[in-house]
Amino acid sequence: ETGVTQTPRHLVMGxxxxxxxxxxxxxxxNAMYWYKQSAKKPLxxxxxxxxxxxxxxxxxxxxxxxxxxxxxxLFLHLHTLQPEDSALYLCASSQEGTSGLRTQYFGPGxxxxxx
Amino acid sequence: xxxxxxxxxxxxxxxxxxxxxNCTYTATGYPSLFWYVQYPGEGLQLLLKATKADDKGSNKGxxxxxxxxxxxxxxxxxxxQVSDSAxxxxxxSSNTGNQFYFGTGxxxxxxx
Numbered sequence: 672e673t674g675v676t677q678t679p680r681h682l683v684m685g686x687x688x689x690x691x692x693x694x695x696x697x698x699x700x701n702a703m704y705w706y707k708q709s710a711k712k713p714l715x716x717x718x719x720x721x722x723x724x725x726x727x728x729x730x731x732x733x734x735x736x737x738x739x740x741x742x743x744x745l746f747l748h749l750h751t752l753q754p755e756d757s758a759l760y761l762c763a764s765s766q767e768g769t770s771g772l773r774t775q776y777f778g779p780g781x782x783x784x785x786x
Numbered sequence: 787x788x789x790x791x792x793x794x795x796x797x798x799x800x801x802x803x804x805x806x807x808n809c810t811y812t813a814t815g816y817p818s819l820f821w822y823v824q825y826p827g828e829g830l831q832l833l834l835k836a837t838k839a840d841d842k843g844s845n846k847g848x849x850x851x852x853x854x855x856x857x858x859x860x861x862x863x864x865x866x867q868v869s870d871s872a873x874x875x876x877x878x879s880s881n882t883g884n885q886f887y888f889g890t891g892x893x894x895x896x897x898x
Contacts, residue, residue: 677829714875714888727885761829773818773879775886777829 673697675778677762683784684752692747692781694762703745704775705737706761714761720745721767752785759783788813792876792889799866799896807861807892809850809876817878819843819852819859824873824891833861833874866896 675696684690696703705717719727720739734756736748745762759782763775793808811819818837822830834843839854848863859876876889 675829713890716885719885763830773886774820774832774835775879776832777822779829 675762675764675776677760677778677781679781680779681782681784683786684749685786686752686754688752689748689750691749692760692762692783694745694747694778696743696745696762696764696776696778698764698766698776700764700766700776701742702765702767703739703742704763704765705745705747706763708759708761708780710758718747749783752783754785757783757785788817788878788880788885788887790876790878790887790889792874792892794890794892795873796893796895799894801868801896801898802865803896805861805863805866805870805894807874807876807894809859809861809889811857811859811876811878811887813857813878813880815881817880819850820877820879820886821848821850821859821861822875822877822888824875826872830875866894868896868898870894871896 678693702721704719707715717731718737723739734751738746759780761780762778765773765775789812791810820835821833823833824830834845836843836852839852842851850859850861873891873893875891878887
């Protein structure tokens, strides 16, 4: 596989469920990101991992828990979500440390519906 | 601070019409500028980019020129096709830190 992959592509869960989203990048990058895209809202950066260390956490509720076991994999663990958390969750990666070339490459997203 | 402002949509054009989607930015330092496209049901795809003033990014008939004097990076295409229907996002990457700043997106619909 090439690029950035995400699984599952679609997920329906109840508010008491626990699920995880998975992202894998095959680009040799050293930084990975989780974004939330809701209808009619700007893209929201949730988490940034740079060299496997979390460097940004934009005040995301604790019901979202990221995990980055290595530079190629990123997870988003979900528990006791709310209906307003329904959105498209996008993963991205980039190669940091190269001046002026912070192009982010995105996965196809996981469409999440919380009932 | 850093921010991106792009024109409100939706934009509806007839096939072969000329397209302009405006994007202006505010940034500290020397940002890189990007246009991403999102087709229905998919993630964002990099369309083109420019890393310094006066650079022109181009891809698939789309062009955008990095204008430092007007802090703009407008997206243009001379003749749009139905397959160009998508949401277009302008973005900047600061040369400090590793955060991207996205515009709110502009929805384009091209009708035959």
